[in-house]
Amino acid sequence: MKFNTTKRHFKEGAKNIFRNSWMSVASIGAVTTTLILVGVFLALILNINHFASNIEDEVQLNVYIDLIAEEDDISQLGEEIRKISQVVSVEFSSKEDELDKLMSSLGDDGEMWELFEQSNPLSDVYIVKTAEATQYRAVAEVVSQMDFVDEVNYREDTVDTLLTFNHYARIIGLSFVAALLLTAMYLISNTIRMTILARQEEISIMKLVGAKNSFIRGPFFVEGLLLGIIGSIIPIGLVVAGYYYLSNYVNLAIPFFDWLPFNPFIWQLSLLLLAIGAVIGVWGSVMSVRKFLRI
Amino acid sequence: MINMQGVTKVYSNGVTALNGIDVHIEKGEFVYVVGPSGAGKTSFIKMMYREETATEGEVILDGQNLNKIKNKEIPFLRRNIGVVYQDFKLLPKLTVYENVAFALEVIEESPRRIRRSVMKVLDQVGLKHKARFIPAQLSGGEKQRVAIARAIVNKPKLLIADEPTGNLDPDTSWEIMKIFEDINANGTTLVMATHSKEIVNKLRKRVIAMENGQIVRDEQRGEYGYEI
Numbered sequence: 171m172k173f174n175t176t177k178r179h180f181k182e183g184a185k186n187i188f189r190n191s192w193m194s195v196a197s198i199g200a201v202t203t204t205l206i207l208v209g210v211f212l213a214l215i216l217n218i219n220h221f222a223s224n225i226e227d228e229v230q231l232n233v234y235i236d237l238i239a240e241e242d243d244i245s246q247l248g249e250e251i252r253k254i255s256q257v258v259s260v261e262f263s264s265k266e267d268e269l270d271k272l273m274s275s276l277g278d279d280g281e282m283w284e285l286f287e288q289s290n291p292l293s294d295v296y297i298v299k300t301a302e303a304t305q306y307r308a309v310a311e312v313v314s315q316m317d318f319v320d321e322v323n324y325r326e327d328t329v330d331t332l333l334t335f336n337h338y339a340r341i342i343g344l345s346f347v348a349a350l351l352l353t354a355m356y357l358i359s360n361t362i363r364m365t366i367l368a369r370q371e372e373i374s375i376m377k378l379v380g381a382k383n384s385f386i387r388g389p390f391f392v393e394g395l396l397l398g399i400i401g402s403i404i405p406i407g408l409v410v411a412g413y414y415y416l417s418n419y420v421n422l423a424i425p426f427f428d429w430l431p432f433n434p435f436i437w438q439l440s441l442l443l444l445a446i447g448a449v450i451g452v453w454g455s456v457m458s459v460r461k462f463l464r465i
Numbered sequence: 466m467i468n469m470q471g472v473t474k475v476y477s478n479g480v481t482a483l484n485g486i487d488v489h490i491e492k493g494e495f496v497y498v499v500g501p502s503g504a505g506k507t508s509f510i511k512m513m514y515r516e517e518t519a520t521e522g523e524v525i526l527d528g529q530n531l532n533k534i535k536n537k538e539i540p541f542l543r544r545n546i547g548v549v550y551q552d553f554k555l556l557p558k559l560t561v562y563e564n565v566a567f568a569l570e571v572i573e574e575s576p577r578r579i580r581r582s583v584m585k586v587l588d589q590v591g592l593k594h595k596a597r598f599i600p601a602q603l604s605g606g607e608k609q610r611v612a613i614a615r616a617i618v619n620k621p622k623l624l625i626a627d628e629p630t631g632n633l634d635p636d637t638s639w640e641i642m643k644i645f646e647d648i649n650a651n652g653t654t655l656v657m658a659t660h661s662k663e664i665v666n667k668l669r670k671r672v673i674a675m676e677n678g679q680i681v682r683d684e685q686r687g688e689y690g691y692e693i
Contacts, residue, residue: 175573375554378514379619380544381571383536 175385183392186365193361194397200357201401201450204350205443209409212439215343220430222336226303231310231324233296239318247318248296254312256305257298265292293320304333351450358397358454362390366462373462383463390455398451399444406440413439466492466623466654467513471522474508474678482508484678486522490656492622495649497665498658499689500675506658509675510625513656514546515539527622544572547616547624547653551631553608555600555615561587562596565615572619586618590644606637613644617653624648626657630664642668665689 187194233251235244244262251260263271269290300309306324314322366373376386417432467490474483482505490496498506511517512524515531524531527545534542555564562583569579587593590610600608609629616624626645630638642664649655659665665672665688672687673680682690 172573174576178570371554372556375556375567376571377540378543378548378554379568379571379615380540380542382540385571385573 175388179388179392182389183396186369186389186393187396190361190365190368193364197354197358197361197397197454198401200354201398201447202404204354204450205402205405205447206408207350208347208446209405209439209443210412211343211347212442213409213413215340216435216439217430218336218339222332225332226329229303229306229324229329231298231300231306231313231322233298233313233319234293234321234323235295236318236320237293239294243318244294247316250316251296251298251313254309256300256302256309258301259299261297263295263297265290265294268292268295303329351446354401355450355454355457358394358451359458361397362394362455363458363462365390365393366458386463387456387459390459391452394451394453394455395448396451398447398449398454401451402444402447405447406443409439409443410436466490466494466527467656468525469512469522470525472512472519472524473521474505474512474517475520482678483512483519486678486680488673488680488683490654492654493649493652495645495655495670496657497670497672497687498656498675499660499665499672499691500681501691504675505678506675507627508678510627510656510658513623513625514543514548540572544619545622547613547619547621549609549612549616549624549626549629551628553600553612553632555608555611557600560597560599561592561603561611564600564611565618568615568618582618583614586614589617589647590614604637605633606640609633609637609641610644613641613648617648621653623654623656626655626659628658628660630659630661635663638664662689662691 233247235247239247248260248262251257269292272292298309298313300306306329307326310322310324310326313319373386413432413436417429420429467488469486469488472483472486473481475481484505486509498509500506508517512519512531513526515524515534519532526542529542531542556567559567565583565586566579569582574582584593584596587596590613592607592610592614595603595607600611603611609632613629624645629645630641633641638661645655645657646668669686669688671685672682672689674682674687674690
């Protein structure tokens with residue numbers, strides 16, 4: 171495309187925005203509202219996701235080994251667990267190790283457990299990890315059937331609840347975001363349709379003297395792009411400021427919640443919002459022009 | 466230049482506008498298309514610049530079959546055809562100069578060539594001194610001259626005019642016809658639909674008369690032949 175043509179498309183597209191100033195304000199407003207909600211939702215979803223996957227990483231399957239098991243039995247059990255396809259690591263932890271861990275996790279109170287060092291009541295343990303958190307249930311079932319397994323435990327209740335919660339949070343959040351985006355797109359395409367109707371005469375003359383469809387489409391494409399980009403400015407500002415506030419103050423209030431770090435997360439989110447704004451703008455305009463240019 | 470064979474046009478509402486048209490127009494000819502309202506003159510003309518497509522039959526323009534042409538090629542086809550209407554179709558907010566330049570801008574001509582061609586064509590239609598006027602400041606005849614300038618600024622091989630003098634008084638109509646004669650004399654094929662008995666009978670050219678979507682008469686140096 172020639173430079174002059176591109177320049178003309180941008181000039182005409184920008185002019186259109188001012189010519190239909192009220193409709194432009196309406197669609198910029200629609201994009202702005204949408205993107206604020208989208209931004210907040212995305213920040214929330216992504217943080218929940220991050221939080222959940224952190225917890226998922228910490229999940230492990232403890233396989234308590236029967237006290238009567240001999241050393242050979244124990245190592246054979248280890249081999250069998252390793253053979254399960256979903257299992258990525260199997261680590262042996264002796265009852266002495268377990269007691270150390272228990273004592274250190276209890277801090278000062280743990281000292282009373284030192285009495286047990288002579289007759290340790292704990293079992294030897296295999297610590298098993300799977301590739302995905304969702305696979306623990308199945309693996310636990312298989313392992314519990316094996317010989318010399320006293321008990322298996324992966325904090326079932328916590329993990330299952332977390333997985334369910336995370337699953338629904340993602341679905342609900344994403345469908346909400348999709349609905350918002352469709353609304354904004356619809357509003358933009360309406361604005362562009364108004365612009366086109368106002369310029370019907372001009373377009374019919376353009377077609378008559380042999381302008382290419384791509385040329386006729388150009389200014390509307392630019393108009394949609396600009397509406398989308400302008401509409402994303404305020405949401406980006408709000409999201410950046412809001413997240414800055416949150417990560418500085420709320421982080422102190424709820425220290426156990428591990429927020430995604432301000433930098434680079436918020437810049438990625440801003441870029442994403444800008445891209446979404448541009449895409450719904452362009453899409454909205456393409457949709458309405460396409461109908462009009464069909465011969 | 467134009468060759469139509471068995472061209473029939475049935476619109477989606479069931480109206481048959483053209484019914485078995487066979488016609489051949491040579492390069493450089495000047496042709497009037499006459500007939501009562503609703504005879505199919507406008508549909509006939511629209512076939513030539515592919516504003517409409519034939520339901521049946523073939524339209525060949527300059528060796529190209531317009532039924533088979535791709536949508537993408539239509540803009541390039543139209544660059545070789547100029548069209549003038551009864552209601553001028555000028556853009557009211559643009560000046561005379563800009564209205565004519567518009568036709569070249571949208572086909573992405575270079576600014577230098579646009580400037581040169583526009584001034585030349587405005588001179589040709591006698592409106593160089595009104596280049597900065599907007600359409601509302603012009604008379605009907607001047608508006609039509611701007612429309613003609615826009616139609617011929619790209620040097621088309623074919624100029625189509627649909628009732629170009631329909632809104633003009635007789636004196637002004639003759640000014641327009643003088644310009645058309647000049648354009649035709651320079652080798653441009655000219656097809657003009659008209660209701661003007663006076664023009665057709667005085668400025669004798671080939672006459673194609675239509676009724677009910679059919680050609681009922683086709684004469685060299687013909688007459689209007691209808692009483693209004």
